Amino acid sequence: MDKRKLWETLRPYLLILPxxxxxxxxxxxxxxxxxxxSFYKYNLLNKDKSVFVGLDNFKQIMGREDxxxxxxxxxxxxxxxxxxxxILSLLIAVWLNKKxxxxxxxxxxxxxxxxxxxxxxxxxxxxxMEPSHGLLNFILKAVGLPPxxxxxxxxxxxxxxMIVSVWHNIGYFTLIILAALQSISPSIYEAAALDNASRYKxxxxxxLPLISPQLFFILIIMTIGSFKVFDTxxxxxxxxPNNATTTLVYYIYKFRTTNIGYASATGVILMVLISILTFxxxxxxxxxxxxx
Numbered sequence: 251m252d253k254r255k256l257w258e259t260l261r262p263y264l265l266i267l268p269x270x271x272x273x274x275x276x277x278x279x280x281x282x283x284x285x286x287x288s289f290y291k292y293n294l295l296n297k298d299k300s301v302f303v304g305l306d307n308f309k310q311i312m313g314r315e316d317x318x319x320x321x322x323x324x325x326x327x328x329x330x331x332x333x334x335x336x337i338l339s340l341l342i343a344v345w346l347n348k349k350x351x352x353x354x355x356x357x358x359x360x361x362x363x364x365x366x367x368x369x370x371x372x373x374x375x376x377x378x379m380e381p382s383h384g385l386l387n388f389i390l391k392a393v394g395l396p397p398x399x400x401x402x403x404x405x406x407x408x409x410x411x412m413i414v415s416v417w418h419n420i421g422y423f424t425l426i427i428l429a430a431l432q433s434i435s436p437s438i439y440e441a442a443a444l445d446n447a448s449r450y451k452x453x454x455x456x457x458l459p460l461i462s463p464q465l466f467f468i469l470i471i472m473t474i475g476s477f478k479v480f481d482t483x484x485x486x487x488x489x490x491p492n493n494a495t496t497t498l499v500y501y502i503y504k505f506r507t508t509n510i511g512y513a514s515a516t517g518v519i520l521m522v523l524i525s526i527l528t529f530x531x532x533x534x535x536x537x538x539x540x541x542x
Contacts, residue, residue: 281521287514294510307515317516319493320501321523323408327497328476330412335419336468342420343427344453357428360421368418372485375414376401404494407487411495414482423468430461459540466539470531477524498523 379400489496
């Protein structure tokens with residue numbers, strides 16, 4: 251084989267080598283090492299004292315009530331954030347679909363929260379939700395409604411976290427849906443108008459199927475992102491009150507120094523849960539997605 255043929259054979263592999271090296275170093279190796287640590291009672295300060303315990307970490311996890319609380323909180327948070335973000339993003343995108351100067355300004359404004367640090371956003375919302383002199387309770391009192399404890403009550407803390415997350419994400423996903431709506435050919439709607447199709451039928455039979463790839467993409471990445479929520483919980487509530495906002499990632503974070511093996515085993519379970527949900531989404535919804 252001459253040098254030219256050898257180069258043509260090796261060139262595709264050399265081109266993907268940097269990307270594959272990154273995937274191996276930052277994805278595959280951490281996952282394998284996480285699984286490895288989950289079978290150990292790992293001493294962070296002295297590796298020589300680390301002991302192989304097999305499945306004991308997983309048995310311990312399954313016997314703890316606080317783990318199930320964190321799983322339940324994570325599912326509640328994910329369901330609420332994904333549902334309301336998708337519904338509101340879709341409604342706002344439909345509203346902004348008309349190309350006007352006002353809508354262009356709204357598009358720029360609604361995307362702003364997504365580019366602001368979540369730390370800054372969380373601190374601002376904490377001030378707004380302060381029970382005694384926060385802006386939200388001031389508005390509630392002004393319209394004759396009773397004030398809320400927001401982050402200080404276990405009954406409203408999770409809802410408060412969800413409100414912040416929906417507000418933070420809604421602009422980004424609105425623009426994704428809006429771009430999908432504007433890519434639909436006007437001739438399709440013109441044909442529907444000639445058939446005297448109602449607005450509901452046009453939206454349900456034409457618009458939704460044509461933007462279903464984008465909606466499916468949003469569903470997947472939002473579910474994964476919501477299962478991994480940490481920063482908002484860490485800043486605003488610290489998992490409280492009474493573990494009402496302790497999610498799986500924050501639960502793992504609490505054991506980052508005291509028991510690395512236990513935290514790693516919980517991380518493996520989190521990875522498995524996300525994989526199962528993603529698999530279920532593809533099995534149930536992939537056939538309903540209409541790719542053009």
